[in-house]
Amino acid sequence: MTSTSAFRKAALVGTLSALIAxxxxxxxxxxxxxxxxxxATQAEWGALSDGTKVQAVELKNSKGVTARVISYGATLQxxxxxxxxxxxxxxxxxxxxxxxxxxxxxxxxxTVGRYANxxxxxxxxxxxxxxxxxKNNNGATALHGGVKGWDKRNWTIKDVKSGGDAASVTLQYVxxxxxxxxxxxxxxxxxxxxxxxxxxxxxxxATTDKPTVVNMTNxxxxxxxxxxxxxxxTDAMLKIESDxxxxxxxxxxxxxxxxxxxxxxxxxTPALISERITSNHPQIxxxxxxxxxxxxxxxxxxxxxxxxxxxxxxxxxxGMTISTTEPGIQMYTGNFLDGTIAGKGGQKLTKYQAVxxxxxxxxxxxxxxxxxxxxxxPGQTYTQTTVHHFYTVK
Numbered sequence: 226m227t228s229t230s231a232f233r234k235a236a237l238v239g240t241l242s243a244l245i246a247x248x249x250x251x252x253x254x255x256x257x258x259x260x261x262x263x264x265a266t267q268a269e270w271g272a273l274s275d276g277t278k279v280q281a282v283e284l285k286n287s288k289g290v291t292a293r294v295i296s297y298g299a300t301l302q303x304x305x306x307x308x309x310x311x312x313x314x315x316x317x318x319x320x321x322x323x324x325x326x327x328x329x330x331x332x333x334x335x336t337v338g339r340y341a342n343x344x345x346x347x348x349x350x351x352x353x354x355x356x357x358x359x360k361n362n363n364g365a366t367a368l369h370g371g372v373k374g375w376d377k378r379n380w381t382i383k384d385v386k387s388g389g390d391a392a393s394v395t396l397q398y399v400x401x402x403x404x405x406x407x408x409x410x411x412x413x414x415x416x417x418x419x420x421x422x423x424x425x426x427x428x429x430x431a432t433t434d435k436p437t438v439v440n441m442t443n444x445x446x447x448x449x450x451x452x453x454x455x456x457x458x459t460d461a462m463l464k465i466e467s468d469x470x471x472x473x474x475x476x477x478x479x480x481x482x483x484x485x486x487x488x489x490x491x492x493x494t495p496a497l498i499s500e501r502i503t504s505n506h507p508q509i510x511x512x513x514x515x516x517x518x519x520x521x522x523x524x525x526x527x528x529x530x531x532x533x534x535x536x537x538x539x540x541x542x543x544g545m546t547i548s549t550t551e552p553g554i555q556m557y558t559g560n561f562l563d564g565t566i567a568g569k570g571g572q573k574l575t576k577y578q579a580v581x582x583x584x585x586x587x588x589x590x591x592x593x594x595x596x597x598x599x600x601x602x603p604g605q606t607y608t609q610t611t612v613h614h615f616y617t618v619k
Contacts, residue, residue: 262287262421263392265385270295270302271323273379279323280382282394284419289313290615292419297326298376299336299396299415301445304425309542309617314451316543318568318579327377329566331574332444335376336415337369338431339400339407340599341442342519342555342588345478349591351408351436351600358406365476369444371405375413376444383414391420402435409435411601415443423615431607438599439607440586446559446579449538449545453570456540457577459498459558464535467520467554468493471587472508477517478589479596483508490518495535498580502558515560515577519587525552526597530612534582542617549584549611552597557581584611 263286270281280296289311293303302320305313319333320326326333344367347360362368369376380396395416402410413431420426429441448458470490471479485491489504502515512518522533530548537544547554558580564573590596601607 262389263387263419265387265392265394267382267385267394273297273323273327277379279379282382282385282417284392284394284417284425286392286419286421286423288421288423290419290423290425292417292425294394294396294417295323295326296380296382296396297323298334298378299380299398300326300376301334301417301427301443302326304445306423306449306543306615307617308451309619314541315569316447316449316451317445318448318452318454318574321569325568330377331562331566332369332376333568333574334443334445336380336396336429336441337444337583338375338398338413338439338441339370339405339411340367340438340591341369341440341444341583341585343368343476343478345476345589345592347406349438351438351591354408356406356408363476366478367406374405375400375441380415384416390422391418393418407437409433409437409601411437411439413439413441415441425613425615427611427613429607429609431601432603432605433601434603436600436602438591439601440590440599441607441609442555442583442585443611444581444583446557446581447536447545448579449536449543450541452568452579453572454578457499458580459502459577460538460540461498461580462495462537462539463492463498464495465492465520465554465556466523466531466533468523469521470508471519471521471553473511473518473588475511477511479519479587479593482521490516490520495537498558499577502577512558513560515558517555517557517560519553519555519585522549522552522554526550530610533584536580536582537618542619544616544618546614546616547582547584547611548614550609551584551586551611553585553587555581555583555585555588557583584609 358367472483489501534547
């Protein structure tokens, strides 16, 4: 079992790495240029059913970490990370080709918008006007931007940088006024940056021409043991910098703040995820015998990323810290993966096979004034930065 001291050391490294990643600069490169240090290579990655070409950009550093981002959904399609013996494996679930992402969408690795997570009743009011959204989650709530949210749009690759300490790709999507019921034309960007310190930084910005709400996140589901999975992702030690979660009702809308102390949601001391989701706690049961809850991260909204999550797979030795500017992390233990969809290598996507940590504002914020605001007005810029730092433990 990994010691608490190892977690503290990894956490410190992750926090420093986040600051390094934010300050990293890189020089422009040709789309297929091989450069010293981190590199970025762009190529076609198939086509959608209407013939639209999908692009992929592969970011690679000299330490053996590789991230492939595709333009459809601005999606993290593949993430290769070495284990304690130096053997690299993909650690995110998804699909081997564009057909999988288009025909069987399952929020695997995608950029979520305009609003990540749930909005109660598919409605919210802004400046006295009520906006109606699709209730695309069990007919009760609006989820992840609607029927055709930003995860189902083919983004434009705006910039690719390569060489030196970091490589990056920036993608852009312009969401028209009224799309999926949301007001305002929103221009959104997401940038993935991989540096030589094994930091994968995902940063966002958005502007609008009318008052609206914006809440973006990345919906990667991780299994640090590797994909195709041979073990549940919940067979990992987890630490979360949080004293409370948002308890939810039967349709997973927050209705109270619940201190984690004395509950299976308390990961202030590292614990095996699998040991917690066997609990009969009412909130675990509501989550389909798992966690699908927003953790309130200490520090709230911050200008620079703060440590939020540390997770280690005891068998492979892979570890990951997540640092973010956001006040919440929606943890999801893959409770609703039911084996009906096949992912990479034809492997069925099953319960607990992967775990998500979605950095974001709180669910249903537009309807709950006490929550951190998700309102965006003309002249303002929405920003969000989340850093995933990878390391190994012998």
